[in-house]
Amino acid sequence: MTPVIPARPSGALPRSGWALRDGWTVARRDLAHWASQPGQFIVGLLFPIMVVLVFAYLFGGAMAVPDGGDYREFLLPGMYVLTMAFGVEATFTAVATDASRGITDRFRSLPMSGSAVVSGRCAADMLNSALGLAVMVACGLAVGWRFHGGLGAALAAVGLLLLLRFALLWVGIYLGLLARSPEAVMALQILVWPIGFLSNVFVSPDTMPGWLGALAEWNPLSATATAVRDLFGNPGWGEGTWATRNALLLAIAWPVLLVAVFFPLSVRRYRRLSR
Template sequence: MSTHVLTDCWTMTRRELAHWARRPVQVLVGLVFPVMLLLMFGYLVGGGRGIEGDYVDYLVPGMLALTMAFGLESTMLNVTQDLNKGVVDRFRSLPMANGAVLVGRSAADMLQSALGLLVLVAVAAALGWRAHGSPAAFLGALGLLLLFRFAMLWIGIHLALVAGKPELVQTVQILVWPVGFLSNAFALPDSMPGWLGTVVEWNPMSRTATAVRDLLGGPGGEPGHVWAAVLWPLGLLAVFFPLAVRRFARLSR
C-alpha cells in the first residue's frame, strides 16, 4: 500500500475521530451499554445452568465477545448518512484513494471497540473477575476479540451500503441480535435443546467466546478453539471485505 493511500486512510480516520468530540453522549452510551449488560446478566439474572465454577468467570469472556458483535449501528448509520448527504461524492471529487472513506470509518470503530474492551475489563476486574492465564494469553484473547469485531464491522459496512438509507439501518441491525444471543455468551450449549445447542456451537461468536475462555483460564473454555476463532473471522472477511469495497466502487459509477 502506497504512502498516498495510507495518508488518505489516516485523514478519513481523523475525520471520524473528530465526530467523537461532537457526539460524546453517543460514545459514552456505546461504552456504558456493555457494562449494563454485564451487571444485569451477572447479578440480576445470573446463574448459568451446568457451569462449574464462578459464573462471572464464565460470563465475562462471553460479554467481551458479545460487545464485539453489538454496536455496529453507529458505523452503519455514518456510512449511510455520508452517502445520502453527498459527503462521499465530495470526497470522490478529490484525489483520494478509492475506499479510504471505508477504511477510515473502520479504523475509528476499531479504536472505539478497543476502548470499550478496556472499560469492560476494568469494570469486571473491579467486580472481582480475574484472568487466570498468562499475560501473553490475555493479549491473545484481546486479539481474537478485535479480529472478530473487525469481521463483524465489514459485514455491517456491506449491509449499510446495501441498505443505502439511514432509516433502513435499524431493520438490518436486527440481524445482528441472533448472532449475539444464539451463542454461548450466557449459558453452555449442553444446557440447551439438542438442535439449539448445535446452532449455538457453530456460531462464530461462540467460537471466539470459547477460545477466549480457554486463554483466560475460565470455565467453559476448550483447547483447540483458538484456530476456529481465527479462521471464522478470516473467512467472513474474505467474503464481506471485497463485497463492501466492490459495492462502494459501484456507487461512483
C-alpha cells in the same frame, strides 16, 4: 486563482503511502466527530455494561457453571465478544449516514485514494472498539472478573476479540453502503441481536434443543467466546464437541472467512455508488 489538483502518484509504493495518508485523514475526521459528540460512544457502552450488571447480580445466582466456577468469570469473556458484535451497528449507522447525506459521493469526487473512505472508517472504528473493550475490561474487573492464564495469553485473547471486531466491521461497512439509510439500523438489529444471543455467551448450548444447540456451537461468536475463556483461564461449558475442542482454530478461521467475503464486497459496492 485556479486550484491545482495534484496528480495521482505512480508506482506501488507511492500509491500505498498516498492511500495511507488519505485513509488516516478520513479516520481523523471520524474521530473528531466522536470527540465533539461523545454521546454515541457512551450510549453504545451502556447496553453491554447494563447486561453485565443484570446477569452478574440479578440472574447470576441462578446460573450453574461446571465445577462450581464463578459465573461472573464465565460471563465477562462472552460480554467482551458481544461488545465487539454490537459495534457493527455503530459502523453501519455511520457509513449509511455518510452515504445518505452525499458525503461519500463528495469524497469520491475528490482527488484522493479510492480506498481511503472505507479504510479510514475501519481505522477509526478499530480505535473506537479498542477503547470500548478497555472500558468493558475495567467494568469486568470492577465486578470481580479476573484472568488467570498469564499476560501473554490475555493479550492473545484481546487480539482474538479485535480480530472478530475487524471482521464484523467489514460486514457493517458493506451493509451500510448497501442500505444507504441510517434508519435501516432497526433491520440490522433484528439480524445481529438473535445471532449474538444464539451463542454460548450466557448459557450452555447443551440446554438448548439439539438443532439450536448445534447452531449456537458453530456461531462465530461462540468460537471466540470459548477461545478467549480458555486464554483468560476462565470456566467454560466443557469440551464435548469438535467445535468446542477446536475453538481457537475457529476463532481465527471465522473472522478470516468474513473478511474474505465482505472486504471485496465493500470495495465493489463503494465503487458502484451513484451508478
